[in-house]
Amino acid sequence: MPLLNETHDPALRSWVASAHRAGTDFPIQNLPFAVFRRKGSLEAWRGGVAIGDQIVDLAAAAALAVFDGPAGMAALAGSQDKLNALMARGQPAWRALRLALSRGLREGAAEQRQLQACLVPQAEAEYDVPARIGDYTDFYTSVHHATNIGRLFRPDNPLLPNYKWVPIGYHGRASSIGVSGQAFRRPQGQTLPPGAAQPVAGPCKRLDIELELGVFIGEGNALGGPVAIAQAEDHVFGICLLNDWSARDIQAWEYQPLGPFLSKSFATTISPWIVTLEALAPYRAPFQRPEGDPQPLPYLDCAAHREAGSLDIQLQVELLTPRMREAGHAPATLCRTSYRHAYWTLAQMVTHHTVNGCNLQPGDLLGSGTLSGPTLDQAGALIELTGGGKQPVALPGGEQRTFLEDGDSVVLRGWCEKPGAARIGFGLCEGTVLPALQAPQR
Numbered sequence: 143m144p145l146l147n148e149t150h151d152p153a154l155r156s157w158v159a160s161a162h163r164a165g166t167d168f169p170i171q172n173l174p175f176a177v178f179r180r181k182g183s184l185e186a187w188r189g190g191v192a193i194g195d196q197i198v199d200l201a202a203a204a205a206l207a208v209f210d211g212p213a214g215m216a217a218l219a220g221s222q223d224k225l226n227a228l229m230a231r232g233q234p235a236w237r238a239l240r241l242a243l244s245r246g247l248r249e250g251a252a253e254q255r256q257l258q259a260c261l262v263p264q265a266e267a268e269y270d271v272p273a274r275i276g277d278y279t280d281f282y283t284s285v286h287h288a289t290n291i292g293r294l295f296r297p298d299n300p301l302l303p304n305y306k307w308v309p310i311g312y313h314g315r316a317s318s319i320g321v322s323g324q325a326f327r328r329p330q331g332q333t334l335p336p337g338a339a340q341p342v343a344g345p346c347k348r349l350d351i352e353l354e355l356g357v358f359i360g361e362g363n364a365l366g367g368p369v370a371i372a373q374a375e376d377h378v379f380g381i382c383l384l385n386d387w388s389a390r391d392i393q394a395w396e397y398q399p400l401g402p403f404l405s406k407s408f409a410t411t412i413s414p415w416i417v418t419l420e421a422l423a424p425y426r427a428p429f430q431r432p433e434g435d436p437q438p439l440p441y442l443d444c445a446a447h448r449e450a451g452s453l454d455i456q457l458q459v460e461l462l463t464p465r466m467r468e469a470g471h472a473p474a475t476l477c478r479t480s481y482r483h484a485y486w487t488l489a490q491m492v493t494h495h496t497v498n499g500c501n502l503q504p505g506d507l508l509g510s511g512t513l514s515g516p517t518l519d520q521a522g523a524l525i526e527l528t529g530g531g532k533q534p535v536a537l538p539g540g541e542q543r544t545f546l547e548d549g550d551s552v553v554l555r556g557w558c559e560k561p562g563a564a565r566i567g568f569g570l571c572e573g574t575v576l577p578a579l580q581a582p583q584r
């Protein structure tokens with residue numbers, strides 16, 4: 143697991159002045175990765191690193207040979223239109239590049255003149271999905287979310303008996319993953335109206351959000367070669383925010399016996415910036431199970447994981463309706479929670495995913511599942527916040543919501559903050575619901 147080093151020093155200062163603004167997501171201690179180009183241009187997509195309100199253009203840095211050795215090779219890999227090549231190089235390369243960037247962006251750095259020529263303002267940039275995502279697996283790591291959802295359908299037995307023993311997941315659709323700013327059509331499919339004897343086809347009426355983290359795989363593993371939990375995080379490039387939009391009425395009709403299908407495959411939105419595990423090292427927390435719960439099986443457990451396998455990442459969901467937008471209102475906060483409440487960690491997700499010999503590849507994406515906290519005001523989905531649609535959420539201006547309406551925009555935010563450490567942020571993950579298209583007819 144990443145240890146504290148010189149890049150985490152909260153006293154570090156950058157010659158990029160905006161890296162010191164109060165509340166910035168991107169101080170010099172962060173340095174997350176994305177794929178970008180200038181807005182409205184035909185420039186090639188390429189990798190970049192955030193510093194304050196600027197982006198270090200890795201293609202420009204590679205062309206100027208700002209860095210040499212392993213860091214230079216990593217910068218060259220990161221200058222491509224996707225980050226897969228950089229992800230595949232593994233932790234030594236990622237750390238070398240991050241250290242070189244940290245040193246080059248510090249006040250008084252010899253590389254300042256060259257790196258200044260590589261800066262692009264974030265306000266002038268647009269972003270792409272940062273990797274070619276070959277496979278996407280969504281997990282179910284919040285025991286609070288699992289219990290809340292289970293209680294809606296099985297009041298006497300909300301949590302299934304396997305939940306506390308095995309990290310549950312399903313294989314999702316990679317092709318419909320989009321980057322922050324994604325606008326998508328309301329999905330259509332089959333639903334079974336209350337009291338009806340047969341289903342109907344049409345637009346989803348119970349469109350929901352799911353507050354999640356996305357975990358990008360870096361170096362892969364060979365087919366048939368499971369990843370031990372002590373090495374699981376060596377295979378994680380970094381973390382982003384993820385909204386796994388869900389059509390709850392379609393889901394209720396289709397999910398048995400094989401799980402989600404059309405209710406999940408129409409859109410998933412991720413934030414453009416991938417925060418490395420190394421940057422998150424100051425926010426490690428012990429992995430603990432509640433008293434009386436079973437401990438993980440041996441393959442999902444080790445001393446280092448118990449000591450620091452969890453991460454204290456603050457998470458928030460905001461909603462902006464068309465009426466609020468027209469009135470100039472700020473988005474309304476729906477919930478705030480923390481990733482430290484997760485029942486299963488990212489290392490356990492990686493290890494369990496590969497225990498059967500499954501081969502993960504650079505750029506594969508794992509979703510954490512909805513990260514609800516222990517109280518309902520920390521619930522990361524409207525189906526929980528509204529008790530299955532029975533208790534609407536009150537919004538500014540007298541509006542209410544049980545589920546999302548056309549024109550609604552949802553914003554996810556994530557950050558880490560505590561005394562004695564630099565604030566680390568994830569940027570924004572925003573998506574907007576568009577009206578459904580007319581369903582094809584015979």
